[in-house]
Amino acid sequence: MTDKTLLLSNDRGVLTITVNRPNALNALNKEVLTELRALLEDPLPLNGSDLRGVILTGAGERAFVAGADIREMSVMTPDEGEAFGALGQRVTRLFEELPVPVIACVSGYALGGGCELAMASDFIYATSSAVFGQPEVSLGLIPGFGGCARLHHLVGPGWAKELIYTGRKIDAIEARRIGLVNRVFDTREEMLDSAAATLAEIATRSPVAVALCKSAIGDSVGRATTDALAIEKAAFRKTFMTGDMREGTAAFLAKRPPSFPGH
Structure with a gap:
């Protein structure tokens, strides 16, 4: 795929998917979500016999995905909002349904839809710069791509409610402490190398x-x-x-x- 909003690379069976809107902090608009859905629903690139894992990340150091595109959402009707939420939920479910492990590699902001996208992976690696949160209530919204459905399974209902009700942001160390993140690294390169090594280890298994x-x-x-x-x-x-x-x-x-x- 050559579309500018998604960058793909395949290295020995590990497909790296990079959300590539760095000027918008990789925010998820309809275009990005539609391209992700098309990619994940296409059996050719993803269900090949050589595919052994997926790394999901965002372009640049500032953000994994800073959230859904607020400018786009601000003018949506209720029907359009529902359709947008359904699209986001479809994409996150498709990541969960992949038969291979998916590791989200987070640098910078993973807020709102970005946090929800990361939670749809099998587990999350992060750099020390990572910031997580579901701040939708500060915009008069609620998490719509699976935050209400998934966060409590990862961190427990108490932490999930506190984070969602307050819209509070937490750093990578706190995210690891409460169980949202598996591992924290000093640099993006260390994180991506470790994710590739983990997938290589898994690739030796059945x-x-x-x-x-x-x-x-x-x-x-x-x-x-x-x-x-x-x-x-x-x-x-x-x-x-x-x-x-x-x-x-x-x-x-x-x-x-x-x-x-x-x-």
């Missing part, structure tokens, strides 16, 4: 098993333990139907590295 783990965890969120265990059991059963399971167990017994076929 891609089928990783995809089933992602699906089982995602489908279990918010469910009663009994229901979550049933989801896990069904996914566990599926592994016994795969070449990856046969290869992985055979390699273990033969004391050799596995060569997973990916099916």
Whole structure:
């Protein structure tokens, strides 16, 4: 894709998606969201057999994504606002539904829709410059791309309510302390290198098993333990139907590295 608002690069099966509106702090407007939806719904670039992970980031040091485009939202009708929210929710769900791990790499602001976009990844890495928040209430809005639905699963309902009700911003260290961020780095380069290394480590594991783990965890969120265990059991059963399971167990017994076929 050559559109200016998204930059794509693929390095040994790791696709890096960069939101590229640095002059607007990478704010999510309809154009960016529509391009992300088209990218994620297209089976050709994303579902190829060589794709092993995705890094999601923003251009420049100032912002990952500073939020949704307020200028664009300010003139929307209720119907247009609902459609805009539906578009944002669709994009975040598509990231969750990818069968490969997604790491959000955050430098600078990840506010509003930016924080929601990061939360749709499997986990978040950040630099010490990162700032997170859901400040929508200060604009007479609420989080509309999944903040109300996802934040409490990551940090608990108490922290989620405090952050959303106050619109307060927190730094990367606080975000890590409450469970929103996995790791914090001094520089953007260290963060991106570490994300690539993590995805490379995951790539040595069974891609089928990783995809089933992602699906089982995602489908279990918010469910009663009994229901979550049933989801896990069904996914566990599926592994016994795969070449990856046969290869992985055979390699273990033969004391050799596995060569997973990916099916």
